[in-house]
Amino acid sequence: xxxxxxxxxxxxxxxxxxxxxxxxxxxxxxxxxxxxxxxxxxxxxxxxxxxxxxxxxxxxxxxxxxxxxxxxxxxxxxxxxxxxxxxxxxxxxxxxxxxxxxxxxxxxx
Amino acid sequence: xxxxxxxxxxxxxxxxxxxxxxxxxxxxxxxxxxxxxxxxxxxxxxxxxxxxxxxxxxxxxxxxxxxxxxxxxxxxxxxxxxxxxxxxxxxxxxxxxxxxxxxxxxxxxxxxxx
Numbered sequence: 001x002x003x004x005x006x007x008x009x010x011x012x013x014x015x016x017x018x019x020x021x022x023x024x025x026x027x028x029x030x031x032x033x034x035x036x037x038x039x040x041x042x043x044x045x046x047x048x049x050x051x052x053x054x055x056x057x058x059x060x061x062x063x064x065x066x067x068x069x070x071x072x073x074x075x076x077x078x079x080x081x082x083x084x085x086x087x088x089x090x091x092x093x094x095x096x097x098x099x100x101x102x103x104x105x106x107x108x109x
Numbered sequence: 110x111x112x113x114x115x116x117x118x119x120x121x122x123x124x125x126x127x128x129x130x131x132x133x134x135x136x137x138x139x140x141x142x143x144x145x146x147x148x149x150x151x152x153x154x155x156x157x158x159x160x161x162x163x164x165x166x167x168x169x170x171x172x173x174x175x176x177x178x179x180x181x182x183x184x185x186x187x188x189x190x191x192x193x194x195x196x197x198x199x200x201x202x203x204x205x206x207x208x209x210x211x212x213x214x215x216x217x218x219x220x221x222x223x
Contacts, residue, residue, distance in 0.1 A: 003151070030208050042113075042199055042214030043152075050209075088151060092208025099144075101151040 004032070004072075004089040004100030012106040019076040021103040023089030024069075032065055032072050033090040033097060043088065043099075046074075081109045112136070115200050115215035122187070122194070122222050130185045130218045132200035138213070140206040141183035145169060146197045146217075155198075158183055159206045187220065195222045 004023045013019050023032070031050045035043040049056045049065045049072065056063045062075040072091075076083055086104045090097040113134040122128045134141065140159050144152040154167030158177040172191025177183055183202075187194045197219050201212040 033211065040197075040217070040219075042216050043201075043212070044214070045211035048209070048211065095206045095208060097208045098154070099152040101149075 003098045004091045006087070006089055006100045006103040008103060009101070010104045010106075012108065013079055015079060015081055015107055015109050017079055019079050019083070019105055019107070021074045021087050021089075021105070023072045023074070023091070023100060025072075025089075025091040026070065027093065029067070029091045029093050031092045031097075032063075033092060034061075034063060034072075034074050035088045035090060035099070037086045037088065037102070039085070046087075076105075079105075079107045081107050083107045113200060113202055113213050113215040115198075115218050117218060118216065120218055120220045122220060124222060125189045127186055127188050128220065130187065130198055130200075130220070132183045132185065132215060133181055134183075134202045134213070134215075135181060136202055136213060137180070138202035138204055139180070140203045140210075141177070142201040142203075142212065143167075143173070143175065143183070143185045144199045144201065146199060152199060155185065157206065194220055196220060 004025045007022045033048045034046040037043045060077045065072045086102040088099045088102045116131045142157045143155040156175040158164040174186045200215040203210040203212045
């Protein structure tokens with residue numbers, strides 16, 4: 001399946017710092033989504049970037065997509081303790097997308 | 110208040126028993142999904158349904174069954190044939206089945222086999 005692989009698996013930063021998470025995938029995609037999951041909860045959609053887009057912003061989130069390298073990154077600027085969660089990428093092809101194993105982000109107050 | 114609900118939040122099952130997890134949505138979405146999440150892992154697709162009375166196997170359907178008799182409801186039965194059912198189960202829905210549509214998730218059901 002077209003599963004994304006996030007890197008790093010875990011990330012710990014101080015409040016106010018920026019957090020960068022990366023996602024790699026193996027085959028061609030139509031789009032890529034990022035989701036967030038607070039511990040023991042369902043996932044929440046953050047942003048979708050299409051294969052013909054290189055960068056997209058939403059509030060403190062910035063997503064990039066490099067289809068030649070089959071990779072995407074999620075940048076959270078000026079992190080807050082409330083950003084502590086797991087973040088998943090989901091590369092999409094056709095009607096399906098598949099979630100990666102996630103990056104666990106801890107923001108220390 | 111629109112959304113997707115799952116019940117129960119916690120479920121305990123004895124070995125050899127079948128259990129059914131409930132998933133209901135009032136978002137008028139055509140597509141619904143069931144995922145399984147194990148500790149520290151991503152989500153794996155069990156079953157999905159694009160429309161009422163139709164559903165398809167995902168990557169790990171063995172030991173599970175579903176039905177889609179109503180648009181709003183997509184219950185998942187974990188049968189005794191599922192060898193390692195202890196996990197966190199997430200239900201999701203989307204407007205239709207497409208990689209361009211975001212999925213909306215329920216709060217999950219944590220199943221423990223005793």
